[in-house]
Amino acid sequence: EVQLQQSGAELVKPGASVKLSCKTSGYTFSNYYMSWLKQMPGQNIEWIGNIYGGNGGTGYNQKFKGKATLTVDKSSSTAYMDLSSLTSEDSAVYFCARNYYSGAPFAYWGQGTLVTVSS
Amino acid sequence: DIVMTQSPSSLAVSAGETVTINCKSSQSLFGSVRQKNYLAWYQQKPGQSPKLLIYLASTRESGVPDRFIGSGSGTDFTLTISSVQAEDLANYYCQQYYDTPYTFGAGTKLELK
Numbered sequence: 481e482v483q484l485q486q487s488g489a490e491l492v493k494p495g496a497s498v499k500l501s502c503k504t505s506g507y508t509f510s511n512y513y514m515s516w517l518k519q520m521p522g523q524n525i526e527w528i529g530n531i532y533g534g535n536g537g538t539g540y541n542q543k544f545k546g547k548a549t550l551t552v553d554k555s556s557s558t559a560y561m562d563l564s565s566l567t568s569e570d571s572a573v574y575f576c577a578r579n580y581y582s583g584a585p586f587a588y589w590g591q592g593t594l595v596t597v598s599s
Numbered sequence: 600d601i602v603m604t605q606s607p608s609s610l611a612v613s614a615g616e617t618v619t620i621n622c623k624s625s626q627s628l629f630g631s632v633r634q635k636n637y638l639a640w641y642q643q644k645p646g647q648s649p650k651l652l653i654y655l656a657s658t659r660e661s662g663v664p665d666r667f668i669g670s671g672s673g674t675d676f677t678l679t680i681s682s683v684q685a686e687d688l689a690n691y692y693c694q695q696y697y698d699t700p701y702t703f704g705a706g707t708k709l710e711l712k
Contacts, residue, residue: 515701525692525703526702527699527701543700575649584654584696586641586649586651587651589648590648592648
């Protein structure tokens with residue numbers, strides 16, 4: 481069974497950075513892309529970018545370049561997302577999600593990580 | 600970027616009714632190689648992750664009840680829920696995966712009348 485387990489809620493100060501994790505199980509991590517998505521309270525879902533588990537190759541939504549940095553640790557089958565220079569606009573729930581294959585929709589989702597940016 | 604316009608933004612229904620949610624893309628989602636439309640529908644309940652319902656515009660994900668029907672092609676798509684049940688009260692989103700950045704509609708909130 482494919483499972484994506486995300487790290488817990490974060491409360492961070494403006495200007496700081498945060499690193500979120502998405503630990504996977506139930507499939508061969510190296511064979512799939514992992515995407516990260518943002519959902520602000522009561523709002524739309526935005527695709528941040530994706531990363532290939534095999535070689536760490538990335539693709540970003542232009543909107544999030546410079547804000548988000550995606551990495552993987554193949555040894556632990558975990559994907560990470562660093563968010564930098566946080567502002568209130570970064571307060572949101574962040575999901576990791578995987579598709580069945582490249583170019584397919586997101587069949588598997590993590591439970592989400594709430595990031596709150598507040599002083 | 601492909602813009603996804605969803606309507607209505609909210610819908611109040613009674614159990615047993617049939618509802619229709621519309622989704623329009625700013626460019627065609629029809630891929631000529633596979634002859635398929637790269638459009639998905641998701642259901643999201645409060646506090647939960649989105650759940651994939653429909654992909655390739657009309658293919659139901661495994662385990663999704665057959666009262667959920669996706670249709671449409673090109674730029675205009677529809678999700679129909681026949682005989683709505685209380686468990687269907689949720690937010691629904693369309694998503695294009697024809698091209699990156701993948702984009703979602705703003706959502707339709709299905710509420711009880």
